[in-house]
Structures are given as structure tokens and as C-alpha cells.
Amino acid sequence: MKRKITLKHIARELEVSISTVSKALKNSEEISRDTKEKIQAFAKLYNYKPNNIAISLKNKRTKNIGVVIPDIVHYFFTTVIRGIEKFANAKGYNVIVCVSDESFDKEVINMEMLANGSIDGFIMALSAGTQQKKDYNHLKEVTEQGIPLVLFDRVTDEVQCDKVIINDKEGAYSAVKKLIDNGRKRIALITTEDYFSVSRERGEGYRQALRDNGMKIDEDLILELPDMEVDDDAVNAFFDREKIDAVLCVNEIFAVHSMRLIKKRGLKVPEDVSFIGFTDGILSKYANPGLTAIAQHGEQMGEIAAQMLIEKVEGETDEEQFKTQVLKATLMERESTIN
Amino acid sequence: MKRKITLKHIARELEVSISTVSKALKNSEEISRDTKEKIQAFAKLYNYKPNNIAISLKNKRTKNIGVVIPDIVHYFFTTVIRGIEKFANAKGYNVIVCVSDESFDKEVINMEMLANGSIDGFIMALSAGTQQKKDYNHLKEVTEQGIPLVLFDRVTDEVQCDKVIINDKEGAYSAVKKLIDNGRKRIALITTEDYFSVSRERGEGYRQALRDNGMKIDEDLILELPDMEVDDDAVNAFFDREKIDAVLCVNEIFAVHSMRLIKKRGLKVPEDVSFIGFTDGILSKYANPGLTAIAQHGEQMGEIAAQMLIEKVEGETDEEQFKTQVLKATLMERESTIN
DNA sequence: AAGAACTACGAAAACGGTTTCGTGTTAATA
């Protein structure tokens, strides 16, 4: 087992000082050609690579960025991670992923672990627990320590930091507008409980579109599911109760799942009932019929978040200028709506 | 902006030495009650937390584990990560995720970056590029340096290390067996090119099941798709050419996608053609009809991999004993096959 | 009263680098 070689080893072997070795490997002008060549050759031969930890300690920069997300088995979040990875890797950063599992406590614990020197900055989406509790002290603490933070998708106004979101309201608005233009009269909304910033925004877009088009808002057409998993009975009861010709869902699973329940009732999609879902993910693409979806552009979101973060990390100036970048939600039309 | 406080700050403020502070915070017997209480109170007040990087340098242990996977936007891999996270976090480890993007070069670069002190061990699945190239020197190098390595799912015999896989051959075998028992006569296999260890294994299971049941292997019933994305024309041509009453696919996407093409041809699933796919993922669950699938138990796989790795990392003895743990692939029956 | 044994703490090395500054040797200059 050949252990990693250090500057000290090289220095001892070549009978020079550690500083000379360090400088030689950085091709410093201070060191003579001969010595440099000798040292560099030796280093290459023994495949010397500087120890990241030592460099981190010295520089007070880890080149790691911490990503805290509610759930990793979730298409949207993985696309965001992909975007982050892509940008971060190109800049020489590694990505430490922590999952809060929608829990406030885990979010706090994870952030505290990472904040003690392991990372240069955070990119995160708030857990459900945190949004319910409305307790953002752990976020405020890291920003007060001067650790840059970028929030994406699930954000809050109560923390001053960079943010990147999509225009959820507009996305929902244009989806509903499309349904109305297609002649749909009874448009339902299937959503989560409203402590999620995104669901709230999407709900507003839905209502606004109805209002702007002279349709009155029927609260009975709005179904709030308490869990992220779909309860078949609740949805079926909803369909029994209300006559519906279109459905907007705040996520893919709600959409695909309720589309299936509708088909089981012998109704046709999109002829009898149209469907649109948020998140243009893998389910929408492979659903049958293909699900018209509002794309959240996760990968782009991740890239932008990473860019914002790295700018702050590497920026000398600690100007307290925070931006919120709003991406445009775009409609990806498939067979679940009529063109 | 309140900067992080260090031992040195506390020492200066309380007019004691750094060593005294360090010991006091560890509740050492060496330090008097009075001094300890004073120091601990001060530390708590200023929310002192030791710097992870400094500790890593001292201990030569980072409490980070590196995970290198081909693709993060892939249900199976994310479930594995979830399992790894779960186990690792419970043991106080963080997870650094790197994506090789199926590329040999990126895999090498990522591993080299992490191997220079950033992590205590690796968990990984080989990229397509690596499996094609059959070049495993980067893996051998890290193991030679004494860095523990656990391979999962996409493994190779050429590297001596711990491994965790599912019994792909048996999984495919039992799937085909089931199709035969259902009276299917012309069972197709849609697979990738065969440099993937898993595809090869699955193919063998398919052939074996046919042989064992007195059916002859018709190579024309095996379709190898060059890409991970499905080429509609290739699959349609295949269906035009061959009369088929059942299909086994080596992944979800192949299965769901070709199931859809079959339905577009006016055939019924499962009556006319049955489908079984590998990876019991989100697509299988929400497909219409639900796709009978061979579960790969990603989360469990991740947990086991993490456990194996952490055992090696924390084990004193560098016994060169390597285990390969084989999980049982189980069939998850849904509507795409007849019971 | 002198040595032994504690007690309670500090100095310093170590982890593996980077960087500033000092210095001996040689070469160029006056």
C-alpha cells in the first residue's frame, strides 16, 4: 500500500527544504531551473498531489458547496442538482448533498454540520417542516457568519439572500388560460396544503386566470391533499362530487395519478377532461397520454444558483446586494390537452 | 457579521492557553472544575463549534464519503443515494456526490479530486465509458492508496473491493419464467449494448430461462439499443419484423416507451403483449397500465454499501477481505402482466 | 524538613500545506 506522498517526503528525499519544494511545484521564479526540474520530475514520478484538507485549512476555502434539499428521490430536485454539479464542477467545486427529508430538525442539523468549515456556501430549498414552522433562524445564522446562501424554488421573504425561482403564478395562470381558451368551463385545482410557497403562488395564478376571464372561482373545485402521496378515495370522492372538464395539478404525481383515476372512470383524456401538471418531469413525458406540463427548468435553476453562489463566494466585496432571479415557467404541450 | 470563534479567541479572552481550552471543552480530568465551567460557559455563549477542516487535518479522517454515479437524474441511483445518506448521516458522515455523466474521463477526474484528502472512502457505480474501455486503473490506484471502495450495481471483477449487487440474472430468469408460465411463446428482450455488466447478466437470465423451459433462443427476438434513449423507429421496425407476445426490458424507460408504441399499434397490454421491466421505479408505478417490474432495491443497496464502507473506514485492521453482497431481485407484479 | 505525589496548567509538536522574510553566495558595479 503506497501511502500518499507529501511535501515533507519530497523535501527529505531531495535534501531541500519544504518551502523550496512548495515553490518549485508552483513554478516560482525564486527557484533555479535545475532545482525546479528535479523537484517536478520527482513529484510527477511519485504522483504527488497536494492535500485538499491542508489547503482548505490554509486558505479558509474548501471548494465545496453544500446543497440541502428536502428529497433526493424527486425528479425536479435531481435536475437542479445536475445543474449545480455542472456549473460547480466546471469551477472546481465539489457538491455535498444533504437531504432534510422535509424535516425542520434534519435541515438544521445538516446545516450546522456543514457550516463548521466544510463548505464555502449553501444552496437550498426549504423543507416542508421549515415552511410550516416559519422558523428561519438557522438560515439567518449562517448568513450572519458570512456564509453565502442561495435559496431556490422553495424560498421565503424572511431571509435576506440570493434566490432563484420560477414564476409559479404566471405558470399556473397561463396553464389555466390555455384550458379556458380550449373551452373548458369547470377547471379544478389539485394542490397541497398552502404553507408551501410554491403551491400558494400557483393557487393565486389559478384564481387570477379565472377572474381575468370572467369565470367565478368555485372553492369546491379546489382539492387540497394533505400528503404528498395521493389518497385515491379523496380524489375519487372529489370527482364524484364535482363535474369537471379540466384539472391543474401542482405536481406531476398528482397529475398522473388523478389522470389515471379519471380514465378508470371511463372518461377520456383529453376529450372529456384535460390535464396539466407542474414540473415537466419524466412522468409527464412518459405518461399515457403525455401530460401537458409547466416546465420548472430545474437544471437551469441549478446552474444559476451555483453561479450566484460562486460569485458571492469568490467576490471580495461583501456587498449586501441580494438578487432574486425569476425564471419563466413555460408550457410543454402534450396529449393531455387539446391544441 | 460575527465570525466563527476559535480556541485561540477563547484562550485569549479568558487568559488561559489554547491547550487548556481544548481540554476543558472535552471535559478533561486535567482541568479544574472552576476553569472548565468558565470555559464551557464562554464557549456556549459564543456558540463555539470546532472547525471540521482542522479536525480532519489532525485526524486524517474527514467524515465525508464520496459517491460517484453515472447520472443523478435517474430514479434508481437516487434511491441508492437516499440509502447511503440515511446510513451515513446516522453515523455522522456527509456525502459528496459526483456525477460521471457516463464518461470515463469525468469519472477519473472526480475520483482524483476527491482522493486527495476530501473523503474517507468511495461508493460508486461504473460509468458506461469505463465499462466500455475496461480501464480500471483509477479504481486500483485509490484502493492501493488504502482508500476503501465499495462498488454497487455496475461492478467489475477486475477490481478487488467490496461490492453490492442484485441478482440480475435470477431476476431476469424469474421474469421470463413468469411470462412462460403465462403461456407466452415469443418473448422479446430489449436491452442495451452488452458492455454493461448488468445487461449482460440480465441477458443471461433471459436465455437461461428459455433454455430451461424447452424454448429455443431466437436471436432475432433480442433488440440491442445503442443509446439509453429509445429510438422509436428502431423499436417499431423490430415490432414490424417480429411477432411478439411478451417483452422483457432491461430498464424502465425502454419498457414504458415500447409499451406505448405497442399500444399505438392497437395492441392491448397485457392481453396481446405482456411487459416486464427492470427497476421498480416511479415510471413503472405510474405507467398505464402499471408495469410489472423487477425491483432493484436501491435504497437497501445504498444502506448496505454505506455500511460496508464505513466498516472498512473505521476498521483498524486492514484485512484484505472483500465481500460481495448479492441482493435478491424481486418481482413487483402490476397490470402489464397477467396473474 | 526533605522528598514524593498530585494538581492544574502551558509549551510545543504535529497534521500538510502557503507565504513572508531573512541570509549566504555569487556576480555586477563603482
Add this chain to the structure above:
DNA sequence: TATTAACACGAAACCGTTTTCGTAGTTCTT
């Protein structure tokens, strides 16, 4: 020949911990 500048390198501090070892000062022996 004496002075100076350039060159090539080393010593040491530093990043923030941990840990070993040394040692004042006190208390306990006999």
C-alpha cells in the same frame, strides 16, 4: 577592492485543532 544587487534557498509563522510532555505550585508522606 569595497559595495551592492541579484539569485537561490531556508526558517518560521500561520491556518485550528489535538495531544504529549514538562513543570510550577501545592499537599502528602515519614
